[in-house]
Amino acid sequence: AVSGAITDAKGDRKKRPTQQDDIDVFVHLVEKRDDGIIVSGIKVSQSGAIGSHETLVLPGGSLKEGEEQFALAFAVHNGDPGLTYICQYNAYSAEREMCDDESDLGNPVYGQRETSTMVFDKVFIPWERVFLCGETKYCGKIVTRFAKAHRMNCGGACKVGFADLIIGGAVLAAEYTGVEKIPHIQDKIIEMVRLNETSHACAIAAAMKGREEPKGSGVYLPDDLFGNAAKLNTAHGFWEIMKNAGDIGGGLVVTMPRLKDLEDPEVGPALKKAFSATGPADKRLKVAKFLQHWTAGLHGPGTWHGAGAPQSQRFMFTVLTDFESKKKMAKKLMGMKE
Template sequence: MALMTGSQYMDSIKGLKLTAHILGEKADNTANHPLVRPSLRAVAATYDQAHDSNDCGLFTAISPLTGKTVNRFSHLHQSAADLVRKVEMQRRCGNLTGCCFQRCVGMDAANAVFSTSFECDKALGTNFHERFAAYWAKIQENDFTVDGAMTDPKGDRGKRPGQQDDPDVYLRVVDRGPDGIVVRGAKLHQTGLLNSHEVLVMPTMTLRPDEEQFAVCFALPTNTPGLRYIYGRQASDTRKAEQNPADAGNTQFGGQEVMVVFEDVFVPNERIFLDGQTQFSGMLVERFAAYHRQSYGGCKVGVGDVLIGACALIARMNGVDHTWHIRDKLTEMIHLNETLFACGIACSARGHKTPAGNYMVDLLLANVCKLNVTRFPYEIARLATDIAGGLIGTLPSSADFDDPITGPYIKKYLAGAAGVDTLDRIKVLRFIENLVAGAGCVAYLIESMHGAGPPMAQRIMISRQANLEGKIGQVKSILGISGQD
């Protein structure tokens, strides 16, 4: 199949018929569910842009596997310039949707599995890389969306996987036969999983020699029997169903987070890419995390752009856009946002070729990028709350706006600067509310903190990559000091 359009993609998801539970009810047609629909449209945008005459260069690439044009979201990066274009594409998606567009995690997982499986085969004589390359060529040919599933429930964080009271809190192999394995467990916080054709599962952490059952990487179609999906709640999520921007802020687009349970699911051999090789679990986790930490230097920046734009617009609507402190706050927001972008671009530009042939980001700079992402969007959101004013927490509903008794009062007392339509002003305020305190803040703030690992995970990587001894050596060299090793 050639590159899908957004509507072809949405139809293809409709056909999957996933076993999902949303707000306590079994949902047979997730693609049409009012809570899911905005998130589906956000993924569809990644398909439509591949056909857009201005954006197709950014959203497509030539696959080294098939020799054909593929959507960049399924591309194996072939150069540092490819890594840079990935970040630029993610920023563009954030600009178009103002939310998490969900397709990055599979791209990041694929690039990590591609190089790790190659190095595993070389060291241990396994044949995972050939399998994965064949699998991924099919993904590209079908233009599928793939969810990357790393995060296990983890139970007691102070205990190793095998020490847990319930061993299933780390996804594991519970049976095996000549044709494949049977897995049991769950993955939490799965971004866009109900909007995905496939799920690519990876271990959640670096594993030790006696933890082989947890060192498993494989892929399954999302409609495989035994996969059960439980939809994650988000602040104000039911406002999405109301379909009114004067209540929901962003009715067009939104994110999606899902818990998935694996109820003793069979995985055929050709879909297994790691099976007990604990010594390669760390490489896989580290590489996936690094690509995903790079991703945030694009997607969060794109969402930051529209939040900054909304703040500039509301300041204009409020008649304070020329005030020095508002201009200074907007400048600070831009500075923080562009610093994140600079980190995303820097770790990409310093990318290097892996033995498998695809390109890997600079590990130190990707971790610096993500550590900044755990902070700067929070400061941008704080400044946005300042500029927007208290109405983002106190606005009446659209039903009151439309009510013949209350509506005129709302129009009279919520008017802003001369010539500003009150309803437009309300829509902008709701848009800001969505990102700093509503459903949109899951992607803009909570995911910025925890997605691709919490801040401590980046600090550990930064301290490992920083070559502190090298810095000490530089000082000793300048000062002529010997010893002190």
Template sequence: MLMTSEEYRESLRRLSPKVYLGGKLVESVADEPGFAPGVNATGITYDFALVDDYKDMMTAKGVNGETTNRLLAINRSRQDLLEKLEAVRLTCQFAGCAQRYLTHDAFNALYEATWRISERTGGENHDRLLAYIQHVQENDLSVGVAMTDGKGDRSKRPSQQEVRDAYVHVTERRKDGIVISGVKAIITGAPYMHEFLVMPCRRMQEDDKDFTLACAVPVDAEGITIVARPAGRPENPAAKMSAKFAQAVGVAHFDNVFVPYDKVFIDGETEEAHIMTTHYATHHRHSCIGARAGFGDLLIGAGAMMSEANGLDVEKKGHMREKMVDLIKITEGFYACGIAASTMGVHDEAGNFRPDQIYANIGKLLLANQIYDMHRLAHDLSGGLVVALPGPDEDHNPTTAAVLQDVLRGNPDVTYEHRANVARFIEDLTASETGGWYSVISLHGGGSPEAMKLEILRNYDVQARRDLVQALFDRNALELGKGMKIDRQPGRCCAKGCHGDDLVSDNADNKAAE
């Protein structure tokens, strides 16, 4: 079943999560103005899946063989990865952050990890996950990824924390399920999800088994309390993007929440859980590339419009052309890494398809570091009016409106109203509270830059490059006829190099000569 955005909104009204916003208990998340931009943004993923022009991109085959939303699907091929990347970019062009691609990333990572657990133990972990994925796909649910724990004292492991609730953990194991407690600190779209997918956020050791947990719980399960920020800048007339489309982020406290075993996918399997967190990072960083490319498209378009409104032609003004090309180069540069990660991806043993780790991490590292350059370039293209323009109320002030429209107009062919709207749009995306939010989630979403650097170095075959250079020395490629070469690889006796069979033969000849 594929829902519309209105059906999604109506489905939220049937839930009763315990959510606080601004210190007050929210009666209905679907009707709360503070969450409206988030509900709208998530709704984009529903409606776009029903548009004929987007169906191939936005839908895929589910685990039961029926059509499902692409952002809930298991990848089976390179083409699936490419379509997912395009789907994320498309939805984020309109929504800023479309949220549901996190569910896709979590499903694929858990698919790989639970398959390994079941192969090793013969347990039901993988079958439980398949049944849950089918449930989500058939009902077209939105699932919040509850991964980042509070973490407490960062110098200590989960089991060493003085406050155990700094990490979500198992407090009791019953015959019919487990009981969990703890806090998840960063859940995108938390208030208006149907369910939460709880997963570990770091590598766990033997002493951390109670914290090594992956399970699914309804958002309104007894014992869950959500404390959220508003989605964007709702009801703010100056917020030309985030008053309509944005995402809320919530902290969820799990207080002795019961989870039946059919919704428990990992419980103490530390090695497979580590594989899950690593592969989730790869899937998610691949998705982040598509998301921030959609954000880049908005800045490119708005920068061009603002330049025109200012009376400048970016193709004729060298300094403007350079900034526009830099903005395009950054956006399409990290997006190219997403394409490379898709086409050079690998089949996992479990049967799904995973992006190439090197290119996924390089692409995410590029955008994490360059998001601030994107903001700067948009500011350079636009000018100081982005933050100096009087508020929208002055546009309707009979004393000031006429003067502002006259003196703050640039290109005579562009109205003041249009110039003001574009300026406020760029402010919203880059220089407001929402702009700061985009910066931080670009930098730290999917892990810090240091985590990406570690993954790049861990997975990049540096030794092969060392061997390449060593082989050039051994084969005389860098010699210029100046004396004998003294650098040899172990077991090598000549520039050509010897094979194993040659060495056996040489040794036999030497013994015979003796």
């Protein structure tokens, strides 16, 4: 498995890498040797890095002349000397540590996406694993190529699978309380499907419209505009999907007791009475826990920022859209000469 490391710690976002108080907030060159390079710096939010055999490290964005020391692309083995992974810690981590019963977890089979902060402290990379070293003019291109694939699959398509689960949970929640045929509930479910299938379609379109890049290389990359559309639509749509599922699931999604309390001789009978509806109490609580995991946890910001903050996709729209041809078509229909 190979993970992809783009996001530098970045420090003060207004400043260029060379202007930072501590340049370690960007991965950078420390020394060039005959046999390879020495690198230091920090990449953050690295999905799956700790569990991958290798990480492909790329620059965090376009770079200019004078920023050569940050223009690096290389592959690093997991566990190479000087490389430290510091794992994320959040409410899901705590829940997993503390629980003594799997029913207390919203996603017991797969858990959560594990990211880590990767600290490079004078890590040696042999030349055969170095792909860029100082060539600033290629940084923008290499990042864009990575981003277009990432936005189609991670930003767009993968979240469609998440949303399929949320929609499934929401429909079950509606059935277990007897509201599944009520018009506004059906409307919310259809809205979730509309948002989700739009992202699905954009991701498929990005793949279908993919092109060989560069020509003759045999490497095909997704269409940039559709890939960015998939990710941006998902970023906005996912909050709506979470909102609708939270609505349908009711307050129980965040106020439920533990599932195993249903079997407690003292409080179990009252809880069964309280939470039985058209579906049995245990199924209602199980669905509530599932929806809690998907709608009241980390997935909002995760989906928003994963594959790049939405402002980056908006920027790509301005770069990739041919506004001149749109103006020309509009003028033609209006009979405007100039």
